[in-house]
Amino acid sequence: MADETAPMEVEQSLFEAPPMGEQERMVEAILFASAEPVSVAELAARMPHGADPAEALVHLRRRYEGRGVQVVKVGDAWAIRTAPDLGFLMQKETVETRKLSRAAIETLAIVAYHQPVTRAEIEEIRGVSVSRGTVDQLLELEWIRFGRRRMTPGHPVTFVVTQGFLDHFGLESARDLPGLKELRAAGLLDNRPPPGAGLGEEDDESEAEDEGQSELFED
Structure with missing residues (x-):
């Protein structure tokens, strides 16, 4: 046996x-x-x-x-x-990379803090329309991606941040994003009102974009 x-x-x-x-x-x-x-x-x-x-x-x-x-x-x-x-x-000295424009920063921040979020919701929060070029560039950078469609009339697509975004900023998840106090302490925010507070009248820089030309980066 x-x-x-x-x-x-x-x-x-x-x-x-x-x-x-x-x-x-x-x-x-x-x-x-x-x-x-x-x-x-x-x-x-x-x-x-x-x-x-x-x-x-x-x-x-x-x-x-x-x-x-x-x-x-x-x-x-x-x-x-x-x-x-x-x-x-x-770290090493390199040619300084151009910063994201105000329009791109605000759009990216809204996606990060409110995801999943639709284009209409981004525009409602910012108070101004969102350039197609800005969204396309953020997609190309692979910092945002398409999420699930909303089960509402029209089934609008949503946007969420990517794993590449989390990796770039050293975050485990979007829950680890800093609050307003930490952002201002790091110099990433000034004392302007938050996105959506009067931007419709004064946001000349961020919305000087045409459909075919994005202001994702500042000169």
Whole structure:
């Protein structure tokens, strides 16, 4: 009887998951080699049958605590990133990139703080119409994307921020966006009234756009 059962035991062992330490190494290798954040589902698809990438991430994240790089969550995915307090080491002098225009910043901020939001809702909050070019440019930057259509007359499309937006600003989710006080302290807002408060009369800069020409960037 022992000889008959031995092959079955060998066959079953082929489906056993690797030790957790080995799974941790696998997750580390995938995240290190990937230019984009990787979801747990994508990790599971690459790893051996029976592996538990979610558990491996817990161990890996703990092991990197206090190190020069960290395992961070970006939306629904994971990535290896430089520790925030060491970011200055990665900086170098480059040609200054043009800033987003006021119109683009306000549109992006409304999407981030009110998502999912329709074009009509963006215009209602800002108090002025939204240029098609501004939205198209934000889509091309991959900072916003189309969301689900509203189940209302006309089924308007909604906009939401992307994982790339979260990754660029070091956010785990849109819930981690700073409040008005933090934005003003960082110099990202002045003491102007919020979007929608009288912009219809005074927003000459942001709405000097034509359908074919966007003011996404300032000169």
